[in-house]
Amino acid sequence: MGNMAYLPGSHPILDCDAAARFERTRFGGEDALEWPAMILAGKAVGRGVVAELAVAGVTVQNRTRGRVLILVGKGHNGGDALLAASELLRKGSAWQMEVGFVFGQNRLRPLALKAWQTLQQAAGADRVRVVRRSEIGGEYLAVLDGVFGFQFRPPLDENVIAWFEAVGRVRVSLRAAVDLPSGLGEVGAFVADATYATGIVKTPLLGLSNAGRIRYLDLGFFDGTEDGQHRVLTAEVLQSGRALRPFQSDKRSFGHLAIVGGSRAYPGAVAMSVAAALQSGVGVVTAFVPESVAPAMAAKWPEAMWVGCPETPDGGIAMESGLLMRAKLVRATALLIGPGLGREAETLALVADLVREVRIPLVLDADALQRDLVELGESPRILTPHQGEFYCIVAGSSPSLEELDWKVPTVAVLKGPVTRIRGNGAVYHCFEGGPVLARGGSGDLLAGLIAGRLAAKPLDLLGAAAQGVFWHGRAAQLVAIRFGETAVRTTTLIDEINPALRTL
Numbered sequence: 001m002g003n004m005a006y007l008p009g010s011h012p013i014l015d016c017d018a019a020a021r022f023e024r025t026r027f028g029g030e031d032a033l034e035w036p037a038m039i040l041a042g043k044a045v046g047r048g049v050v051a052e053l054a055v056a057g058v059t060v061q062n063r064t065r066g067r068v069l070i071l072v073g074k075g076h077n078g079g080d081a082l083l084a085a086s087e088l089l090r091k092g093s094a095w096q097m098e099v100g101f102v103f104g105q106n107r108l109r110p111l112a113l114k115a116w117q118t119l120q121q122a123a124g125a126d127r128v129r130v131v132r133r134s135e136i137g138g139e140y141l142a143v144l145d146g147v148f149g150f151q152f153r154p155p156l157d158e159n160v161i162a163w164f165e166a167v168g169r170v171r172v173s174l175r176a177a178v179d180l181p182s183g184l185g186e187v188g189a190f191v192a193d194a195t196y197a198t199g200i201v202k203t204p205l206l207g208l209s210n211a212g213r214i215r216y217l218d219l220g221f222f223d224g225t226e227d228g229q230h231r232v233l234t235a236e237v238l239q240s241g242r243a244l245r246p247f248q249s250d251k252r253s254f255g256h257l258a259i260v261g262g263s264r265a266y267p268g269a270v271a272m273s274v275a276a277a278l279q280s281g282v283g284v285v286t287a288f289v290p291e292s293v294a295p296a297m298a299a300k301w302p303e304a305m306w307v308g309c310p311e312t313p314d315g316g317i318a319m320e321s322g323l324l325m326r327a328k329l330v331r332a333t334a335l336l337i338g339p340g341l342g343r344e345a346e347t348l349a350l351v352a353d354l355v356r357e358v359r360i361p362l363v364l365d366a367d368a369l370q371r372d373l374v375e376l377g378e379s380p381r382i383l384t385p386h387q388g389e390f391y392c393i394v395a396g397s398s399p400s401l402e403e404l405d406w407k408v409p410t411v412a413v414l415k416g417p418v419t420r421i422r423g424n425g426a427v428y429h430c431f432e433g434g435p436v437l438a439r440g441g442s443g444d445l446l447a448g449l450i451a452g453r454l455a456a457k458p459l460d461l462l463g464a465a466a467q468g469v470f471w472h473g474r475a476a477q478l479v480a481i482r483f484g485e486t487a488v489r490t491t492t493l494i495d496e497i498n499p500a501l502r503t504l
Contacts, residue, residue, distance in 0.1 A: 005424060005425075006224065006225070006228075006231060006424075006426060007231070007233075007237065007423075007424070007426075007428060007462055007463065007466055008224055008236065008237070009224060009233065009234050009235070009236030009237035009238075009239070009466070010224060010231040010232065010233055010234065010237070010426075010428055010466070011201070011216075011218070011221075011222040011224060011226070011228075011231060011232050011234060012222065012226045012227060012228025012230070012231055012232075013200075013201045013202070013203055013206070013228055013230040013231060013232055013429065014200055014201070014202060014203065014228065015202065015203045015204075016150045016151065016202055016203070016204065019150055019200050019202055020150070020151065022200065022221070026221065031110055031111055034076070034111060035111060035114065037199065037219060038076060038079050038080060038083060038111055038115065039083060040219045040220075041080045041083070041178075041198040041199060041217065041219060042079070042080050042081075042082070042083020042084045042086065042087060042115065043083065043084075043087045044196070044198065044217035044219065045080055045081070045083075045084035045087070045144075045176075045178055045196045045198065045217065046083070046084040046085070046086070046087025046088050046090075046091065047087065047091075048176070048194070048196045048215050048217065049084060049088065049142055049144065049174065049176055049196075050088065050091055051477075051481060052174050052176065052193070052194050052213070052215075053141065053142060053173060053174050054481045055480045055481055055484060055485060056173045056174055056484075057173075057484060058141055058173050058174075060091060060092050060093045060094075063095075063141060064094050065094060065095070065096075066093075066095045066096070066139075066140070066141040067095065067096045067097075067098055067138070067139070067140050067141060068085060068088060068095050068096070068097050068098065068140060068141055068142045068143075068144065069098045069099075069100060069131070069136065069140050069142070069143045069144070069167070070082060070084075070085050070097065070098070070099045070100070070143075070144045070146065071100050071102055071143065071144065071145050071146060071147050071163060071167070071182075071190075072099060072100065072101050072102065072108075072112065072116075072146050072147070073102055073103060073112075073146060073147035073148055073149075073182070074103055074107045074108060074109055074112065075109050075111075075112055075149055076109075076111060076112065076149055077146040077147065077148060077149040077178045077179055077182075078108070078112045078115070078146040078147065079109075079111050079112040079114070079115035079116075079146070080115075080146055080178045080179070080198060081144045081145070081146025081178050082099070082112070082115040082116050082118070082119045082146070083115045083118060083119070084144060084146075084178070085097045085099075085119050085123075085128075085144070086115075086118055086119045086122040086123075089119075089122050089123055089127065090122065094127075095141060096127060096128075096129070097119065097123055097127060097128040097129075098128075098129055098130075098131045098135075098140075099116070099119075099128065099129070099130050099131065100130075100131050100132070100133065100136070100163065101130065102147050102159070102160060102163050103159075105130070133162060133163050133166050134166075136163075136166040136167060136169075136170060137169075137170055138170060138171075139170065139171045139172070140170060140171070140172045140173070141172075141173050141174070142172065142173060142174040142175070142176060143167050143170075143172050143174075143175050143176070144176050144177075144178065145175070145176065145177040145178060145181060145182050145190045145192065146178045147160060147163075147182040147190070148180070148182040148183065149179055149180065150179060150180055150202050150204070152180070152182065152183065152184065154183070154184070154186050155186060156182075156183045156186050156187075156188050156189065160182070160183070160188075161188035164182075164183070164188060164189070164190050164191075165188070167190075168191070174193050174194065175190070175191060175192050175193045175194075175212075176192055176193065176194045176195070176196065177190055177192040177194070177195040177196070177211070177212075178195075178196055178198060179195070179196065179197060179198050179202070180195065180197075180202060180204060180205060180208075180211075181195055181208070181210050181211055181212075184204055184208065185204075185208055185209065185210060189210055190210065191210045191212075192210060192211055192212040193212040193213065194212045194213040194214075194215060195208075195211040195212055195213070195214050195215070196215050196217050197214060197215065197216045197217060197232075197431075198217050198219065199217065199218075199219040199221050200221060201214070201216050201232045201429075201431075203230065206230070206418070206429070213431070213434045213435075214418065214431040215431060216232050216234070216431050218234055224236070228426075229402075229425070229426050229427065230426070230427050230429065231426055231427070231428050231429065232428070232429050232430075232431065233421075233428050233429065233430045233431075233432075233466055233469070233470050235470070235474070235504045237463070237466045237467050237470050238467055238470060238471055238474075238501060238504060239504075240467075241281060241467065241471075241501050242501060242502070242504065250283075251283035251284050252283055252284070253283060254281060254282055254283035254455075254456050255282045255283050255284070255333040255334065255452075255454075255455030255456040255457070255458070256282070256283060256284040256285075256286065256331050256332045256333050256334075256455060257277055257282045257284070257285050257286070257332065257333070257334050257335075257336065257451055257452055257454075257455035258285075258286045258287075258288065258325075258328070258329055258332040258334070258335045258336070259273055259274060259277065259285065259286070259287045259288065259335075259336045259337075259339070259448075259451070260288045260317070260325065260335065260336070260337045260338075260341070260351070260354065261273065261287070261288075261289065261336070261337065261338055261339040261340045261341045261366075262287075262289035262290060262293050262297075262317075262339070262340045262341070263290060263293075263314075263315050263316045263317070263340055263341060263342035263344075263347075264290060264292055264293065264311070264314070264315025264316075265314075265315055265342060266340035266341075266342060267289070267293045267296075267297070267340060268340065268441065268444075269339040269340030269366065269441065269444045270287060270289055270293075270297075270339045270340040270341075270444070271297055271300070271301070271340075272339070272441050272444040272445050272448065272490070272491065272494075273336060273339040273365075273444045273445070273447050273448035273451070274287050274297070274301055274304050274448060275301060275445070275448065275491070275494050276444075276445040276446070276447075276448030276449045276452070276494065276497065277304075277336075277448035277449070277451055277452040278301060278303050278304060278448075278452075279449075279452075279494065279497045279498065280448065280449050280451075280452025280453055280456070280468075281452060281453070281456055282452035282453075282455045282456050283455075283456070284305070285303070285304040285305070285452075286304065286305040286307060286328060286332065287304050287305070287306050287307065288307045288309050288317065288321065288324075288325055288328075289306060289307070289308065289309065289317070290308070290309055290311045290315055290316065290317055291308030291309060291310065291311060292308075292311060292315065293308070294306040294307070294308035295308075307324065307325075307328060309321035309324060309325070312344055312346050312347065314342075314344060315342075316341070316342045316344040316346065316347040317341070317347050317350060318346060318347075318350070319346050319347075319349060319350045321350060322350055322353060322354070325354065326357075329358065329360070332360055332455070333360060333361075333455045333456075333458045334360055334361045334362070334363065334451055334454040334455035334458055335354070335358060335360055335361070335362050335363070335451075336362075336363040336365065336447055336448070336451035337351055337354065337355070337362065337363070337364055337365070337368040338363075338364055338365035338366040338367050338368030338369065338447070339365055339366050339444045339447055339448075340366070340367075340444070341366060341367040341368060342367060343367050348367075348370065348373070351368055351373060352372070352373055352376060355368075355373055355376045355377045355379070356376045356377045357377070358377070358379055359378070359379055360379060360458065361379060361380045361381065361382070361454055361458045361461060362377075362379050362380070362381040362382070363381070363382045363384065363447060363450055363451040363454060364381055364382070364383050364384070365383075365384045365443065365444075365447040366389075366443065366444070366447070369383060369384075369385050369389045369392065369393055370392070370393070371392060371393045371394075371395060374393050375406070375407065377408070378408055379408065380408060380409035380410070380461055381408065381409075381410055381411075381461075382410075382411045382412075382413060382450060382451075382454065382461055382464065382465050383410060383411070383412045383413065384413045384415065384443065384446065384447055384450065385412070385413075385414060385415065386414075386415045386416065386443065387414070387415075387416055390412075390414055401414050401420055401422045401427060402422065402427055404422055409461060410423075410461075411423035411461040411462050411465045413446075413450070413465050413468075413469060415443060415446070417434070417435075418430065418431060419433070419469050419473070421462070421465050421466055421469060423461065423462035423465065424462055428462075428466055430466075430469045430470055430473050431473075432469075432470055432472075432473025432474045432476070432477060433472065433473030433474075433476040433477060434473075434476065434477065434480060434485070435485050436476050436477075436479055436480040436484075436485040436488065437472075437473075437476045439490050440490060441490035441491070442472075442476075442490055442493070445472060445490065445493055445494065446468060446469065446472045449467075449468035449471055449472055449497070450464055450465055450467075450468030450469070451464075451468075452468075453467045453468050471497065471500055471501065472493075474500040474504075475493050475496040475497050475499075475500035476493055476496075477500075478496040478499055478500055478503075479492050479493050479496050482496075
């Protein structure tokens with residue numbers, strides 16, 4: 001039993017030695033105990049491959065024929081990959097399974113051999129065949145790397161590198177790795193589009209350039225109380241949003257979010273934050289925007305209260321708006337500042353006064369992420385920088401998320417291909433989402449979700465940040481599966497916020 005202070009719904013990320021100790025303790029080297037876990041892993045990897053192929057536009061329905069190549073080593077990773085191939089067949093595909101035994105069939109360990117026999121039984125003689133390295137060619141729907149597990153020790157030998165080079169020369173819709181890409185970051189290592197971390201996320205995956213999208217496949221090993229300063233978020237962080245609401249409640253029961261943002265030059269950013277906040281579960285949303293922007297916004301999103309503020313000549317929120325804001329902030333339970341705000345000196349001076357004076361929790365985003373702003377005042381806060389903004393607010397001090405030390409309670413959300421959240425002494429990694437989020441406006445939607453969750457529970461900064469980040473990422477994955485990652489609009493994600501919560 002570990003530290004109960006960790007965020008519920010998070011699991012530890014372990015280094016390879018710790019992962020090995022964990023598996024020895026859990027399974028004791030007993031094949032009878034490891035086999036059910038391998039079956040679970042294989043099924044989960046198979047489902048993951050189906051989902052990732054859907055993002056690439058490949059489904060069982062639209063690609064009735066095709067080939068999948070499984071690269072198999074000696075041990076459990078090879079077994080997982082073979083069982084994943086069995087799962088692909090169970091999904092109804094008519095795809096041909098080609099198996100490359102990188103070290104030969106006679107080197108298979110008992111459970112890997114059992115997995116191979118299982119695939120043969122599932123496929124029949126006409127659906128699976130063994131291939132030599134020289135036979136790799138043409139086009140594959142997927143290549144699944146199950147050569148090495150986390151006990152790999154460099155360097156890669158020439159035989160393995162030759163197999164990976166052969167795979168690199170063919171056209172493939174999806175290159176996927178089981179647990180870790182074989183060879184890790186060594187020269188000649190397998191280059192994955194997606195890596196499926198089975199049961200345990202291992203630390204070598206963090207920041208590994210050839211891992212591609214990291215997908216955590218929870219096999220039920222953890223209950224969330226285990227120690228680990230680096231942790232992975234799971235769908236459990238959103239379970240409270242699926243529960244029945246108390247019957248005796250009204251809109252005030254679920255918080256009042258105030259948002260300060262927008263300008264004549266950037267009206268869309270605050271609009272997206274409000275749109276996401278309206279679906280976050282918060283009871284009331286009040287948006288303070290320039291008066292020239294408010295009417296169009298109110299017509300589009302009438303559920304929010306739009307307060308038109310005096311403007312600067314360039315279309316930002318003027319300093320004289322302060323009295324109006326202070327009068328209306330009395331009932332707010334959280335305040336989001338920044339989306340589309342602009343960087344006019346007068347507007348930033350107004351924001352500085354607000355940050356210095358208010359006592360409700362803050363979310364500082366976008367143009368409010370100035371170093372001389374984030375340290376003002378005494379209110380607890382969530383910061384939501386991308387990498388460039390992060391370097392600006394820590395300039396002259398430590399650039400490490402893990403080493404941040406703030407004078408007031410602060411949770412930092414560092415957005416990126418893997419978004420990381422620093423709070424309560426731990427770093428939480430979210431592997432949801434992916435490149436579909438690499439477009440303008442995604443951060444504005446995220447800020448609205450986080451701020452809405454914070455307004456509903458103002459004392460839970462870490463929980464609000466984690467819920468918003470995971471929810472945003474899961475909605476993005478649904479967008480990618482339905483529409484791909486390229487020809488979509490940022491606002492398409494808004495329509496997936498509800499399904500992302502309802503289909504956990």
